[in-house]
Amino acid sequence: MDRLKEEFIDYIADEKNYSEHTVEAYTKDLDQFLLFLNNSQTVNINQVDYSIIRGYLTELYNKKYTKKSISRHISTLRSFFRFLLMNKVIDKNPMTLISNPKEDKKLPTFLHINELEDLLEVPNSNTPLGHRNKLIIELLYSTGIRVSELVNIKVNDINFYDSTIKVMGKGSKERYVIFGKILKEILLDYINDTRLKLLKGKDSDYLLINKNGGNLSDRGVRLVIDETVKKSSLSKKISPHVIRHTFATHMLNGGAELKVVQELLGHSNLSTTQIYTHISNDKIREVYRKNHPRAERGGNNNG
Template sequence: MSNTLSEQLQSFIEYLQIEKQYSTYTFEQYRHDIEEFYVFMKEQGLHSLKDVEYSDARLFLTVLHERKLMRASISKKISSLRSFYRFLNREEMLETNPFSFVNLPKKEKRLPRFFYEEEIQVLLEACNGESLLDLRNKALFELLYGTGIRVSECANLQMKDVDLALSTILVKGKGNKERYVPFGSFAQDALTAYINQSRPSLMKDQIHSAVFVNHRGGALTSRGIRLILNKIIENASLKGKITPHKLRHTFATHLLNNGADLRSVQELLGHADLSATQVYTHVTKDQLRKTYLAHHPRA
């Protein structure tokens, strides 16, 4: 990779870090997509970004299709390059953006998977127990299902962010945007029991303010949370997979099924765009249809 290409990429990464305040995971994904395009450029004998034309961008899209990548993956890579060129245009490093008119493949419409209320009850029963880890796992599950927060938001939750008196948590979401999220009485009871009875003993000699801790006393990571959820579904003897995001889908679906309005659910989830929340209306309509077909005598 030439010095110029390397410098242009580094300038873009610094922009994502400082101005956009993207997470390490996000800007590393951008870096990966752009470096992948640099490899393509080398194969095509293109030595600088200003040599890339619309036909080259189209050829890169064709190459991605030939690799049989998912449409969502292809769209992400093209979007990364479009944003990269847009940044270079803004900084007057380049005059054109060959990816401006490259059509992104249509997204596959997949309905979010969620648990039925009966399944949630079975999972909650699998969390019951009196050990230090049982109390932690119950609080973790109740909070994820009761607030719909992302796994990263849960892992980053600090003690000062939890207000047990008001039954709310202060969540730092994408782009460091903050929002207050309420939780109900079940999560309240589980959190109180964990914080008062379990967390101090689990902490051992560790000094930090993370709400959820592992068995060694360190802060629980996103990976650790996923492992705990897998253990819970194993104990519940339920078929299928469980992920923090599936609990987030379940949170939103159950709210809408029980009459919550879309705007409120958007605020609770921390979605910047209402369209990201609207996918759950398809889920609820699907649920209504299943209920109708199952119970109406002339269905």
């Protein structure tokens, strides 16, 4: 069964172009599932049926896994058994009747503008790595792109004439994102100076370069964010996706239409973008004070 797992992982990495982060998560999930099968003395993948899958999910529930984590495990198994069915390794898909647990609605974490500015103040722009790290945060915030899209940006994907960047999104869907003057200045300085220092004479088409002159990875970006947060005054748990949430939230709070934000984020469905329609309490108070006739002046107490 380990061989089948390896074939599946190669398939999602090479043919489906899943991100490094997703491949790692799927590998970890499958390792855990195969260990469960081994412990339950299931020696052949064709023995796996609905009851075995239910037993595995029950074990996850008993271990107090969150609904979100269990949904991810189900997604992994769904993809794995679909792959096995496609390659005629199994005759029936045991995942057919398995549904995801209904998740509790949770508002996305986002940063207020002062928190974002605190984060941007941390990297030392006078050093090559500091300048690159500041660019990473500014790119994520100014464009709202995913970390997998960020690390695959090539220098030639950037059009300074109309201030756009071509990115390759989920499912190999190409789109263009827009950037403003602040990011434009940082990009030009980085490409014309800092990037050349980081390359150390090597060649690369990619925008973001690591300390050894190679391409910066998905994991590398996450480490940059982690280290930057540790040096800041922020106590929130911040990931590249939190900065993406921040982009969407600030755009909507600023008056952008939901459909426009959907296009910029690269969401196929508008419903996916709707999770960002939460509005900060400050924004609610501001709108209330500006629009409600009783908000700023005392009422008439004449009875």
